[in-house]
Amino acid sequence: MKLSTRQLTLCAVLTAMALALSYLENFFPLSLAIPIPGIKLGLANIVTLFALYALGPGQALLILVARCLLGAVFAGNMNALIFSLMGGVTAMLVMIGLSRLRHLSVYGVSVGGAAAHNCGQVAAAVLTLGNEAPLYYLPVLLGVSLFTGALTGLIAAFLFRALAHTRIWEA
Template identity: 35%
Template structure:
């Protein structure tokens, strides 16, 4: 199988896994009175994709996952909020990975990604309802982003550790 076809297979697997995690996450009740609060399970795949495929292809993974999950499990506004959060999160994590030269752990990168995701969603919500008072809501979401980002970072780190023992990504560089 040539490198482009193999890359497409891996890309498709990442989109599928992120979509499955989106569905699983939609089934998990969050026992908090904060609307929109989630664990961020699909971000595990975003991090692994970013580390293995790089940001351009991970951008495709994020967009495809948000659109498909929105059409299947949400609606128009959920797509807009998720896309804003997902894109800002990807942008921040990519910048940290690019400029950190491996100085930051995957857990820290994940926490910053979770905070950025919440910030992106709150910015869009502030625009939609035309008030900046939602930025106070962001403080609560930021506090939640720390443990959820920690969990996602640990999970992504362990998944990467296991994936490095395989040869699945060897063909991507050919």
């Protein structure tokens, strides 16, 4: 993939934003309301969603991987890497598929991505723990992803409207 300086810069800014959103999320600890490990709003998904539409799957994936790697480095927790990567990549693949269907709005794509993200994380937990106990969280996590997915979809929709007059993604 050959990136123009402009694209590269945009990718970097989006990666930084995704990281900032991941950090911001810590101030809204969803796990206090629903005590399940790994449960969160998934605000960073807004960036993934935006990048997917604006820049295409290749660059979106690049941003995702960079975000996961840097996030793990900043947190000093390489264990978390497998979780965020499995969740993020699963979500990415599902969202690519859903967005290509062209029938779904950002809301549907976002909900699908959130649900896939949770499936990926549960799979990572089952794999690293060598125990099927995390599976029991799956139904609840899927239910929760309806709301978190809708929320990130809503924010992304705002974002697209707000940026409609700009041309920042033009190469």
